[in-house]
Amino acid sequence: MQPTATRKLDRSRQLQQRAEKLFPGGVNSPVRAFRAVGGDPPFVVKGRGSRMWDADGNEYIDYVGSWGPLILGHAAPDVVEAIERANRDGASFGASTPREADLAEAVLEAFPAMEKLRFVSSGTEATMSAIRLARAVTGRKYVIKFEGCYHGHTDALLVKAGSGVATLGIPGSAGVPEEFVQFTLALPYNHIERVDDAFKRLKGEIACVIVEPVVGNMGCVPPAPQFLDGLRYLTSREDALLIFDEVMTGFRVAFGGAQELYGTRPDLTTLGKIIGGGLPVGAYGGPAEYMDQVAPLGPVYQAGTLSGNPLAMAAGLATLRHLRDNRELYGRLDRAAATLVDMVADAAHQAGVAVTANRVGSMFTWFFAGEPVTDWDSAAKSDTALFGKFHRALLEEGIWLPPSQFEAAFLSAAHSMDDISQTVVAARKVLAAIGR
Numbered sequence: 001m002q003p004t005a006t007r008k009l010d011r012s013r014q015l016q017q018r019a020e021k022l023f024p025g026g027v028n029s030p031v032r033a034f035r036a037v038g039g040d041p042p043f044v045v046k047g048r049g050s051r052m053w054d055a056d057g058n059e060y061i062d063y064v065g066s067w068g069p070l071i072l073g074h075a076a077p078d079v080v081e082a083i084e085r086a087n088r089d090g091a092s093f094g095a096s097t098p099r100e101a102d103l104a105e106a107v108l109e110a111f112p113a114m115e116k117l118r119f120v121s122s123g124t125e126a127t128m129s130a131i132r133l134a135r136a137v138t139g140r141k142y143v144i145k146f147e148g149c150y151h152g153h154t155d156a157l158l159v160k161a162g163s164g165v166a167t168l169g170i171p172g173s174a175g176v177p178e179e180f181v182q183f184t185l186a187l188p189y190n191h192i193e194r195v196d197d198a199f200k201r202l203k204g205e206i207a208c209v210i211v212e213p214v215v216g217n218m219g220c221v222p223p224a225p226q227f228l229d230g231l232r233y234l235t236s237r238e239d240a241l242l243i244f245d246e247v248m249t250g251f252r253v254a255f256g257g258a259q260e261l262y263g264t265r266p267d268l269t270t271l272g273k274i275i276g277g278g279l280p281v282g283a284y285g286g287p288a289e290y291m292d293q294v295a296p297l298g299p300v301y302q303a304g305t306l307s308g309n310p311l312a313m314a315a316g317l318a319t320l321r322h323l324r325d326n327r328e329l330y331g332r333l334d335r336a337a338a339t340l341v342d343m344v345a346d347a348a349h350q351a352g353v354a355v356t357a358n359r360v361g362s363m364f365t366w367f368f369a370g371e372p373v374t375d376w377d378s379a380a381k382s383d384t385a386l387f388g389k390f391h392r393a394l395l396e397e398g399i400w401l402p403p404s405q406f407e408a409a410f411l412s413a414a415h416s417m418d419d420i421s422q423t424v425v426a427a428r429k430v431l432a433a434i435g436r
């Protein structure tokens with residue numbers, strides 16, 4: 001299709017050239033470079049509500065939401081105010097502050113499976129620490145993960161990982177010695193019988209199963225009925241720990257995350273993204289019996305200079321309080337996202353473009369694939385070139401989707417029905433052009 005090419009990107013291109021001299025690929029996280037979809041990555045200078053503006057003054061409706069954290073939209077007033085107020089009293093102390101307990105109580109209220117938690121500064125740290133703890137608690141070495149699930153960039157988990165790893169077509173990563181991943185088993189998502197097989201093969205040696213209870217990092221892939229319960233059953237039977245990586249799904253698919261939505265209780269939970277309200281926060285937690293194994297009470301070492309940072313705690317607390325006091329927001333998000341996702345899928349159908357729409361609450365993906373997408377193998381059949389076209393053309397129309405087929409998109413509470421209509425109109429136009 002011919003892009004309308006009304007969007008000027010001169011300033012962004014200059015900034016990209018400057019950034020490329022300073023950072024590998026011009027970015028501080030790979031997927032931001034837009035390599036998977038082509039086109040120039042706009043440099044963002046401002047966000048407000050559902051909208052972002054780039055350095056050339058172009059306006060976008062944003063469906064990335066900082067990759068998940070911004071469930072209240074950009075610069076939500078109560079979050080901004082909380083950060084500003086906290087900042088005036090000092091940004092960091094390296095000593096305990098009351099705010100850490102405030103945020104911890106807000107998290108525990110939503111996640112009854114956790115009795116105690118530990119704050120860290122990223123999702124990567126949360127999953128890395130949770131696995132260390134699971135190995136310590138069980139005295140076992142092996143970890144089961146699932147193909148297409150991303151748990152951050154810690155060495156042992158960069159095996160058949162989704163997200164940027166999938167986007168770039170890298171099987172794992174250079175620089176990770178084979179020996180570092182020899183205790184990691186990557187199994188296909190939604191295939192419970194394979195997990196059963198692995199437990200039989202490595203009887204008494206598997207420390208834990210870590211899973212995205214709804215996958216966001218190969219695009220949105222919901223759990224098959226009974227998959228999560230199956231994992232719960234097998235891990236309990238084999239005395240292994242079940243870790244739900246809810247860095248993306250926590251406070252997103254429901255206030256209490258996927259464990260509330262599906263009613264399956266893990267042993268350990270990892271969180272991030274929304275609990276930091278746009279600032280860097282991660283957390284891992286579970287029963288006190290396990291968490292008390294962490295230093296200084298127990299032998300599992302884990303620490304962080306900026307862990308529990310006052311500004312991050314303030315941003316997270318303002319976000320969680322807003323969500324807690326407006327629980328009806330989840331129903332609204334679910335209905336609005338259903339409207340958006342279904343209308344765009346209909347438009348694709350009418351244009352003769354094969355699209356499979358996956359959605360759980362306000363996280364979703366339009367896979368350019370004709371068959372159901374239930375695991376990595378089916379996700380990988382998507383027409384990524386066609387997705388790239390769709391992405392570039394939508395960006396021209398002022399609609400910003402994640403720049404990869406294998407990343408979930410998000411709706412925020414700040415998106416209006418007008419935003420959704422505008423998006424559907426743009427998508428119809430783009431899909432009709434693609435389908436020709």
Ligand SMILES: *Cc1c(COP(=O)(O)O)cnc(C)c1O
Nearest residue numbers: 122123124150151152245247248
């Ligand atoms: C984003 C994400 C991570 C990694 O979090 P970072 O803060 O980027 O380190 C881990 N697990 C899941 C499920 C995620 O979505």
